[in-house]
Amino acid sequence: MMNQARSLLSRSLCDQRKSIFQGNFKAGFTTVVDSSKDVAKPSGRVFAPYAIFKGKAALSVEPVLPTFTKVEHGNLRIDRRGSVMMTFMPASGERKYDWQKKQLFALSPTEVGSLISMGSHDSSEFFHDPSMKSSNAGQVRKSLSIKPLADGNGYFISLTVVNSILNTNDRFVVPVTTAEFTVLKTAFSFALPHIMGWDKITGQAGTAAHGITSLPKTDQAHLSLEWV
Numbered sequence: 764m765m766n767q768a769r770s771l772l773s774r775s776l777c778d779q780r781k782s783i784f785q786g787n788f789k790a791g792f793t794t795v796v797d798s799s800k801d802v803a804k805p806s807g808r809v810f811a812p813y814a815i816f817k818g819k820a821a822l823s824v825e826p827v828l829p830t831f832t833k834v835e836h837g838n839l840r841i842d843r844r845g846s847v848m849m850t851f852m853p854a855s856g857e858r859k860y861d862w863q864k865k866q867l868f869a870l871s872p873t874e875v876g877s878l879i880s881m882g883s884h885d886s887s888e889f890f891h892d893p894s895m896k897s898s899n900a901g902q903v904r905k906s907l908s909i910k911p912l913a914d915g916n917g918y919f920i921s922l923t924v925v926n927s928i929l930n931t932n933d934r935f936v937v938p939v940t941t942a943e944f945t946v947l948k949t950a951f952s953f954a955l956p957h958i959m960g961w962d963k964i965t966g967q968a969g970t971a972a973h974g975i976t977s978l979p980k981t982d983q984a985h986l987s988l989e990w991v
Contacts, residue, residue: 813950815943821860821919822934823850824947826954845958847875851922851935866924868907868932872959875923875951880910886910893991902927905991916928917941
């Protein structure tokens with residue numbers, strides 16, 4: 764029954780992401796479709812977040828691919844590197860989560876590498892200021908902490924967001940099992956060259972062949988509103 768409930772929650776989460784990010788994100792990993800069956804093929808957008816649902820909060824992760832700018836002779840130059848977007852949502856009831864109160868934390872390639880390299884007794888902590896190098900610096904501070912459980916069989920992943928503008932202090936704590944953390948590390952290892960844009964350099968073009976597309980330039984303004 765619990766697995767069925769989580770499956771329904773995962774589908775609900777994907778449906779909500781479609782309505783919120785429709786036309787803004789074109790990132791994700793493709794799924795294999797058997798052409799011999801009468802199944803609709805993806806039309807270009809694939810929503811495939813990995814979600815972990817726990818009692819007090821839920822965590823969803825997915826890649827955000829880099830953007831590129833065309834330069835002379837038809838070449839491409841990276842405009843903005845991608846990230847792994849972590850979305851935290853507080854529980855609003857039994858097996859219910861409040862999407863409207865979500866908080867985001869975008870892991871850079873180096874931060875992704877730190878998480879991948881973690882051992883069973885290692886800890887990591889990352890600090891972000893979404894308005895760094897601007898007049899609004901320090902008004903919103905985010906801290907992501909990953910600490911091992913005492914028995915070494917998992918981790919606590921916690922996010923603290925202090926917003927001095929709204930006078931709020933939000934904290935999310937999601938305990939993850941060793942198996943769940945292994946999924947995160949494996950997925951992050953696969954995503955890393957893609958969020959760096961290196962898949963294009965090596966010829967593993969992040970297009971139809973791998974079901975991964977880059978974010979159009981027209982969507983950059985919207986993305987900047989949630990870049991954390």
